Amino acid sequence: MSEPIIYELGAAGRRGAALPALDVPTAALPDEESLRNELPLPEVSEVDVMRHYVRLSQLNYGVDIGMYPLGSCTMKYNPKMNEDAARLAGFSHVHPYQPAETVQGSLALMYGLQEALKAISGFCGVSLQPAAGAHGEFTGILMIRAYHLARGDAHRDIVLIPDSAHGTNPATTSMAGLTMVELKSDGRGNVDLDDLKAHLSNRTAGMMLTNPNTLGLFDEHVLEISELVHQAGGLMYGDGANLNAIMGIAKPAELGFDVMHYNLHKTFSTPHGGGGPGSGPVGASEALVDFVPGPVAVRADAEGPYSLVMPSQSIGRVKAFYGHFGVIVRAYAYICMLGAEGLRQASEIAVLNANYLQSILKEVLPLPYDRTCMHEFVLRGQIEGAPDVHALDISKRLIDYGVHPPTNYFPLIVPEALMIEPTETESKRSLDHFAQAMVGIVQEARTAPELLHEAPHHAPIRRLDEVRAARQLVLRWQPNAQD
Amino acid sequence: MASNINQDCLYSQSHEWVRVEGDTAYAGITDYAQSQLSDIVYVELPEVGTTYAQGDNFAVVESVKAASDCYLSLSGEIIEVNEALESEPELVNSDPYGKGWFVRLAIADASEIEGLMSPSDYAEFVAKAEEEGGH
Amino acid sequence: MSYVPHTDSDVSEMLARIGVSDLQELFTAVPAAVRFPAIDLAAPRSELDVMQELKALAAQNAALDSTPSFLGAGAYHHWVPSVVNHVLLRSEFYTAYTPYQPEISQGTLQAIFEYQTMICDLTAMEVSNASHYDGATAMAEAVIMSLSAGRGRRNRVVLSGSVHPEYRQTVHTYTQGMDVVFVGEDRPGATAKELGALVDDSTACLILQSPDFFGRIVDLRGLAEAAHAHKALLVVASNPIALGMLKPAGEMGADIVLGDGQPLGNSLSFGGPHLGFFATRQELVRRMAGRLVGETVDADGKRGYVLTLSTREQHIRRDKATSNICTNQGLNALAAAVYLATLGKQGLRQVAELCYHRAHYAAAAIDALDAYHVDQSAPFFHEFVVSCPRPASEINAALWDRHGIIGGYALGSAYPGMERQMLICVTEMNSRAQIDGLVSALQEVAK
Known part of the structure; x- marks a missing residue:
């Protein structure tokens, strides 16, 4: 049975919370015109609420249940201590406009994370403000645009983007009013x-490069690419989505990048939250350091108090306040626990795990780029002897084996792509379970393809009609709308 | 599966058709185009009164997983749009040359008609595309 | 502390399977000159050590659970029922990704669908997305959506100067690469009617906030007509708690209603993560950015939920997408939904009324002080402007140093010329005793 909508659980007059009694005289209300009549919210008890959401949670799959090899998403384990740390009253009950002397702990932590991200990447400056990876990307491209404008190079309007790039790269370029050219x-x-x-030309504003790229491959010519773009007067944007492969292996600034966003929710273990909140700080080279969004945390000297300042040529603020502080606490805690040594180990093992799986799975599915991969790799979900089976069928069948499917149909340059990123927190036992499931599914595809077409069989719900959802838009619950 | 090609229409390489009726023409996408997109869930049509040059992007057609720009084969002003597609986009799947038409336009330059593909040329073009795209 | 589970023998076995002799050999694609740089960070530490450092840092902050504060200005200290945090700690919610595989994400999907419903109900709008990063970015997305609804032929935006300054700054940052002309911001005192009169045929949208940044309830009557007469959109930013008692902009003909959803069950957390709620009319849904959940059925006809209308999004439309957004503020939206469900129809109204009456009690008491004056020319919700006898920043410093009270927001930092004005916010967290304490402290620090 499906879980009712929370409104359906309610009854007129039922309450889930009691509030303090009014202890001041009532004031005159604003005129009738300004007041609302109906407030059609649910009317449920606290028990209803808790049970409803616990039951909903049971319909979900999370990293705490099992392996989640969703390529490009870095679904590593989220340390529990980070949750406790972010919930300390001194962090969670602090207002962004409190006087600086009452938030020195927050500012010190922000400063500490800025410094740590600089150390990991080799950049000169970091702003923690962007709220997510795509937000950091947009920030970075606005910085590149502002840099050229400040130099009187308004004609530089083209951003070069490889065909393997994530869709956010071209979308970001458009939002910034620039034009993309695909490589x-x-x-x-x-x-x-x-x-x-x-x-490359005198219209080149810059290039967006993900390295390792979305195929999980380290671009062997990265130094040459950076040099060529710089010679043409452009700047290099690094999409930090895949930083988990190269901590302690290479510093993005030394690869020639001028600006890069970090995904704290991928690389630095903060939970994805079912789709957010993320956090997408940007790091900048000397050329761009004054353009970062602000405010950023600074300290006049090694002993002095911390404060917030707006960088001199900042593109401005990209959101209200200072960034996703609650996420920043978690990432800081993670970096402190791992240290330089642990971060390098995380990258090494992430790459080891991916190559281990690749070595097994390339024997059963086509591997379009047969090279040592980094933290992820892309297979083609095409099975000889099972022409009607698609990557999506393989993914859905994986659910029956208790594993979250890999990323499907991305990158676009690989037809029927299955993009697999195990992360460093999966044990050999867990990798072997996944590999066995994949090998088993490839067998099933040949002998009993209907098992794949109809999958999943052991999920809370069967395949959903996405065409109906898009044609007959039902985007909210309505009373009595159920037939 | 071979695509249906309407003998009364003229075609473009980007898989749009036009059916010329005097000074005006109906336009839509071909059976091949709709089959490539699979279940169509939405068609974004232009406003009546908008003028386009030949080859301009005048509509967007969407399936669940893809969105495609559609290009106008003839220059002209949009004089009518198929409002039925708003509630029944699946008409493009079921009847691409009939009830699934997109717009009617006032032809600005009749000389452009000569450059379009005939039904037989288009049939050949699609056969080639199917061969290449088949995997 | 590391979270890598491998033993040395696991690593050797795996390396052998791959066919390399050591871990370093996996990285030969990285140019040797830049391979394996040193990272200047401290050595790994235990959970115990790190937690002690973090507790020490947290202790350097004045936390509002134990410090009286009258700060609002876009972030609000409200009571959050315990049930909210217990739901957020269900790791099936917080350790899941964006619900790309609906068969094993129905929990997240249904929770978002319910959130969308509650936001529609709260704002009296037809559709809500799954949320934006915060109120400021939601407003920036509203501008971009309005430009798109104007099919690129409208490039003027009427933006009220009494919209939150950081929202306006964010809007300017977002649109710096677009050809947009802003009018209206130079006069924060302009009435809604005067702003409405600035709309012309090249205007994409008219943007106001109610209650505005100064706490005033804005009379929205006639504004939708003023905007629609020129085919411009009316965009209204609202405080969601105020919507517990005030007429929602959706009933006043607004095309987009947005705001920061933090007051709904989300902690202040030094300014983030919060969430931006965003609701619009059905006919504009395809121009809206952000994730969207829709109802459908599965292969057995059972009710279920999926992400829908994704053709608007970057992974399909790439450079033609409505936005580059990939996610929503999933967990924050979940907190907002759990909060709204728990407070419910009666509870939310009661919170709003507590804020309203306590704020009015405070305003009257402060206005009664000789040295202070409260601007009551317009009706207000739970924030009001106090004119102080000396710069508000000095008053605040004295309130903190001498009384341990965190005062209001010193308006001079965003509005030059308003150095003596302070924006005071009162919520259900400020008891009568706290308010009385503030009033006597204000009197004491007047000189």
Whole structure:
């Protein structure tokens, strides 16, 4: 049976919370015109609320249940201590406009994370303000735009983006009022250098590069790419989505990037929350450090108090207040626990785990770019002898084996893509379970393809009609709308 | 599966059709185009009165997983849009050359008609596309 | 402390399977000159050590659970029922990703669907998205959506100067690469009617906030007509707690109603993460950014939920997407929904009334002080402007140093010329005793 909508559980007059009695004289209300009549919210008890949401939670799959090899999402384990830390009253009950002397702990923590992110990446400055990866991307491209404008180079309006890029890259470029030009990938999954050279010009504002890229491959020509873009007067934007592969392995600033966003919710273990909150700080090279959004935490000297300042040529603020502080606390705690040594180990093991799985799975499914991968790899979900089976069917069948499916149909340059990112927190036993499930499913595809087409069989619900959802839009519950 | 090609229409390489009726023409997307998109869930149509040049993006057609721009094969002003598609976008799937038409336009330059593909040319073009795209 | 589970023998076995001799060999694609740099960070530490450091940092802050405060100005200290946090700690919710696989994400999807419903009910609008980063970014998205609804032919935005300054700054940051002209901000005192008169045929939208940044309830009557006469959209930012008693902008003909949802069950957390709620009319839904959950059925005809209308989004539309947004503020929206469900129809109204009456009690008492004056020319909800006998920043410093009270928001920092004005906020967290304490402290620090 499906869980009722919370409104359906209610009854007129039922309450879930009691509030203090009014202890001051009542004031005159504003005129009738300004007051509302109906407030059609649920009327449920606290027990109803708790049971409803616990039952809903049981319909979900999370990292705490099992492996979640969703490529490009870095679904690593979320340490529990971080949850406790973010909930300390001294962090959670603090107003953003409190006087600086009453929030020195928050500012010290922000400063500490800024410094740690600089150390990991080699950048000169960091702003913690962007709220998510895509937000950090938008921030970075606005910084590049502002840099060119400040130099009188308003004609630089083209951003080069490889065809393997995440969709946010082109969307970001449009939002910033710039034009994107797509670059081809070569046979090894690197950016095609000739195509890059052919597109560089005095209109080049910059290039957006994810490295390792979305194929899970480290672009072997990254230094040459950065040099070519810089020679043409452009700047390098690094999409930090895949930073989990290179902590202590390479510093993005030393690879030639001028600005990069970090995904605290991927690399630094903060929970994804069913789709947020994330956090997407940006790091900047010397050329761009004054353009970062603000305010940022600063300290006049090693002993002095912390304060917030707006960088001199800042693009402005990209949201209210200072960033997702609650997420920042978690990331800071994680970095403190791992230290330099632990971060490098996390990257090494993330890469080990991916290569281990790749070595097993390339024997049963096509691997379009057969190279040592980084933290993830992309297979083609095409099975010889099972022409009607698609990547999506394989994914849905994985659910029956108790594993979350990989990312499907991305990157776009690999048809029927299955993008697998195990992360470093999966044990060998868990990787072996996943590999066995995949091998088993490939067998089933040949012998009993209907098992895949109809999958999942052991989930709370069967495949959903997405066409109906899009054609007959029902975007909210309405009383008596059920037929 | 071979695509249905309407003998009264003229075609573009981006899989739109036009059916010329005097000074005006109906336009839509072909059976091949709708089958590539699968279940169509929405068609964004232009406003009546908008003028387009040949090759301009005049509509967007969406399935659950894809959105495609549609290009006008002839220059002209939109004089009518198919309002039925708003509530029944699936008409594009079921009857692409009939009830699934997109717009009617006032033709601005009749000489452009000559450059369009005939039904037989388009049939050949689609056969080739199907061969290449088939995997 | 590391979270890697491998033993040394696991690692050796795996390396052997891959066919490399050591971990370093996996990284030969990285140019040797920049490979394996040193990271200047402290050595790994235990959970115990790190937690002690964090507790020490937290202890350096004045936490509002134990410090009286009258700060609002866009972030509000409200009571959060315990049940909210207990739901948030269900790790099936917080350790899940965006619900791309609906068969194993029905919990998240249904919770968002219910959230969308509650936001529609609260704002009296037809559709709500799954949330934005915060109120400021929601407003920026409203501007972009209005430009898109104007099909690129309208580039003027009428923006009230009494909209939260940080929202306006965010809107300007977002639109710096777009060709947009803003009018209206230079006069924060302008009436709604005067702003409405600025709308013309090139205007994409008219944006106001009610209650506005100064706490005033704005008379929205006639504004929708003023905007619609020129085919512009009316965008209204609202405080969600105020909607517990005040008429929602949806009933006044607004096209987009948005705001910061933090007051709904989310902690202040030094300014984030919060959430931005965003609701609009059905006919504009395809121009709206952000994730959206819709109801459908599964292969057996059973009711279920999926992400829908994703063709608006970056992973499909790439450079033509409505926005580059990938996610919502999932957990924050969940907190808002649990809060609204728990408080419910009666509870939310009661919170709003507590805020309203206590704020009016405080305003009257402060206005009765000789040295202070409260601007009561317009009706207000739970924030009001106090004119002080000396700069508000000095008053605040004295309130903190001498009385341990965190005062209001010193308006001079955002509005030059208003150095002596302070914006005071009173919520259900400020008891009568606390208010009385503030009033006597204000009197004492007047000189």
